[in-house]
Amino acid sequence: MTMLRSVVVGCGSHLPAKVVTNDELSQRVETSDAWIVQRTGIRQRHIADAGETTSVLGTRAARAALDDAGMGPEDIDLVICATSTPDHTFPSTATQIQAALGIHQGAAFDLQAVCAGFVYGVATADKFLTTGGAKRALVVGAETFSRILDWTDRTTCVLFGDGAGAIVLEAREGEGTSADRGVLNASLRSDGRHREKLYVDGGPGSTGTTGFLRMEGKEVFRFAVGSVTDVIAESFRATGTTPEELDWFVPHQANRRIIEASADKLGIAREKVVLTVDRHGNTSAASIPLALDVARKDGRIREGDLVMIEAIGGGFTWGASLIRW
Template sequence: MAALRSVVVGCGSALPAKVVTNAELAERVDTSDEWIVQRTGITRRHIAAPDETTSTLGAKAARAALDDAGLSGADIDLVICATSTPDHTFPSTATQIQAALGIEQGAAFDLQAVCAGFVFAVSTADRFLTTGGARRALVIGAETFSRILDWEDRTTCVLFGDGAGAIVLEAREGTGTSDDRGVLSASLRSDGRHRDKLYVDGGPGSTGTTGHLRMQGKEVFRFAVGSVTDVIRDAFEKAGFEAADLDWFVPHQANRRIIEASADKLGIPRDRVVLTVDRHGNTSAASIPLALDTARKDGRIEDGDLVMIEAIGGGFSWGAALIRW
């Protein structure tokens, strides 16, 4: 039975020029390259310059995705930006990206699910495209987490970086089977009881300040490895696949130990896991599209490959989506 599918037709990314190594951080806080690498796998991260914002990084990644797809802003009628670090309380970062790209039609809005934001945004765009609500969507993950870090807190400031990634999704008619290209399934979850494990201690409606990121690292690790595989299994089941069928696992790039432990638990071979956390750090909602663009550009992800994306973010919110590229 024919069905509309949300097919990835382009991807792109953007990283700030400034790179900060572990050795440079060790000059600022009580840490070391060995300590950071052993616990996280991170060796470096990109940090936005004063004139770089979430929207400028997002627009750059979106332009690259449009170029990759052979499209222009006039071809887009939906822009969704997943971010926890918007340029302004309002208007949305998505509208600023929309304006920068010269898009004058359709809708643009932000989606906030922290590190899980890109997965939530892909699922949301998929609902628009497969129900006829839009024809082509720019789905962007963009963050400047360096702006909400406490640079005196060595347990968090070593983990995060800035950047943006984007994909273009296009509604195309498929057969309605698992052989179709496009988003095949998605599974999303949230549980607000875990707020205190990962949060920012400020906001316009509470303190009137931006605040800083706070995290109970051991608790986040325990939950990420022990609980979030449910959405991955659910996404596999909905599409009629299992881990052995997967070509590439592209998880949120938070911590190498979390990624490898989750892959092992699911029976996904480590050589099928895309890792960029070593050179990007945790870029929150930007991490999955950055990793997708990296693996596409270096030839790992090819047309027809079965790709699983997965992430967990503060709240907690977590999700997974299965995509045939």
């Protein structure tokens, strides 16, 4: 039985030029390169300059994805931007990306699920495309987390970076099997009882300020490894596939230890794990599309490969999607 699938036809990314190493951070807060690498795997991160807003980074990544797909603004009728660091309270960052690209048709909106935002964005775009609500979608993950960091808090400021990544999805007919190219499954979860473990202590409706990121690192680690693998297992069950069939595991790039422990728990071989956390740090909703673009450009991810994306974010929100590239 034929059915519509959301097929990845383009991929792009953008990172700010400014790179901040662990040694540079050790001059600002009490930390060291060895301490950061041992606990997180991070060696450096990119930090946006004053003029590099989230929409600027997102636009550059989206334009690269359009170029990769061989498409122009007239081909896109849906723009979704996953971000927790929008340029403004409103209008949405997605509409600013839409305007900057010269897209004048269709819909554009932001989606906020913190680090799981890109997975949520892919799942949302998939619903539009497979139900006839749109033909081609830009899904962007863009963040300037450096703007909401307390640079005196060594437990959080060493973890995050800025950047953006994007993919172009196109509705195409498939046979309705796991051999189809495109999004095969998406499993999403959230549990708002965990707010205090990872949140920003401000907002227009509460304090009237931007606020700073606050995190209980041990609790986040425990939950990430112990609980969020359910969505990955569900994706395998729903598609009738197994970890052995997976070509690439592209998780949210927050912490190397979390990534490796999750892969081990699920029986995913470590050589199938795409890691960019050492170069990018945690770029929240941008981390997965950044990693996808790296692995595609260096030749690892190829057409027909079975790719799993997975993330957990504040809230908690978490999710996974299985994609045939």
